[in-house]
Amino acid sequence: MGSLAGLLRERGHQVTGSDEGVYPPMSGLLDEMGIAYAHSFDPANLDPAPDIVVVGNAVSRGNPELEAVLDRRLRYTSSANVVKEEFLQGRHVLAVTGTHGKTTTSALLAWLLESASLNPSFFIGGVCENFGTSFRLTESEYFVIEADEYDTAYFDKGPKMWHSLPQTAVITNVEFDHADIYRDTDSYQFAFERFINLLPRTGKLVVGWASPLARELSGRSFAPVESFGVGAPSSGGSATSHPRWRAEEVEPHPNGTTFTLVRDGQWLGRVQTPLFGTFNVQNCLAAIAAAYSIGASLEGILRGLPAFQSVRRRMEVRGKVRGVTVIDDFAHHPTAVRGIIEAARQRFPDRRVVAIFEPRSYTAQRREFQDDYRKALGTADQVVVAGLSRPERYDKQTGMDPEQLVSSLRSDGIRADHIPEVGQIVETVVPEAGPGDVLLVLSNGGFRGIHQELLERLRA
Secondary structure, rough: OHHHHHHHHHHOOOOEOOOOOOOOOHHHHHHOOOOOOOOOOOOOHHOOOOOOEOOOOOOOOOOOOHHHHOHHHHHHOEEEHHHHHHHHOOOOEEEEEOOOOOOHHHHHHHHHHHHOOOOOOEEEEEEOOOOOOEEOOOOOOOOEEEEOOOOEEOEEEEEHHHOOOEEEEOOOOOOOOOOOOOOOOOHHHHHHHHHHHOOOOOOEEEEEEOOOHHHHHHOOOOOEEEEEEEEEOOOOHHHHHHHOEEEEEEEOOOOOEEEEEEEEOOOEEEEEEOOOOOHHHHHHHHHHHEEEEEHOOHHHHHHHHHHHHOOOOOOOEEEEOOEEEEEEOOOOHHHHHHHHHHHHHHHOOOOOOOEEOOOOOOOOOOOHHHHHHHHHHHHOOOOEEEOOOOHOOOOOOOOOOOHHHHHHHHHHEEEEEEOEEEEEEHHHHHOOOOOOEEEEEOOOOOHHHHHHHHHHHHOO
């Protein structure tokens, strides 16, 4: 919503907004753009009456400002619809979706197109370090958008990605998520199936071949498919069973990862990226394949890869004090948690990794994912599990049991603690932290400012 406010301001509109609990990096970006926002929802925020109210998908009936919009019969719409009507119509849209990696892949794709002199517009759910912003509006025909599978608004329960008008579509992977709006894997899969069905025959579908569901769904595409995967092709099987784009001879090193880029069996060059982890190599392949499919020069693509500066809140180093490194990452799904711990081990080899996890998203707080979190968090050296964000939403049958999760981790030989409050987490972790330790904070929210509290306590 903050990025959309910026795009609309770029278009010349006067924009204000309302929210609760605004936190970095978006709060800082809004301040830099000079966009005024209220820190609470209140009917008074609608005076004088706006021409149109854009209702975010976190706003539901009972919200006092929304109720005033309805009572006063003000014109309202969704963010996805505004983006489609104001910015996507008539452009070549490169829409990036998938359960994991959307934000990083979108940011990387925008940067590769920039490096190839294609000057794209973009609208991404994170601040791209290369651009210093999460959005940009240019005269280029190309528009990169992070196409989210979460629902659109309280009055439109379809996913936002259905509004994205894709000409080139990227699906990084498909794995059940967002149990609050999808009842099961089939309904989640259907959202991506319909997204694929939006592609024209003249478009392209870029798909992660390591994801069985994404691979299966690609067979429904009327557009040609560009597949990608990590590793040399296995012996046996037809040529079509192997991904078209491959990363071979993958090697982590202190400054990132290198790999050999192969397309249709042809060696295209040795690639260097400052990113770590197998999942990020896959993100690189997705962005490379999408950029190349629209005619971006290979020279520009390879030039852009080592210069990519990632996205804020994606393995972002928030500070280093007394040899202890504090990292912030958005990871909240078990697969993403496992991937970011793997990446941390590659980036900081032979160092102790302490995972500090906040079960905040609906998925993170659901009991059916608890054993997956046990396996994912168990790849760290030490684990701290905070309290559930909204425990009142769950009962013993539906909600994660943090104490039980910690007990199972201890049974696996992992030092683990359930510490509900941020202050107590800080007071427990910091005195034991020594030079070389990595404190890996995992949350899809602000985690009540824990990053800064850790750094301040380390300094003290």
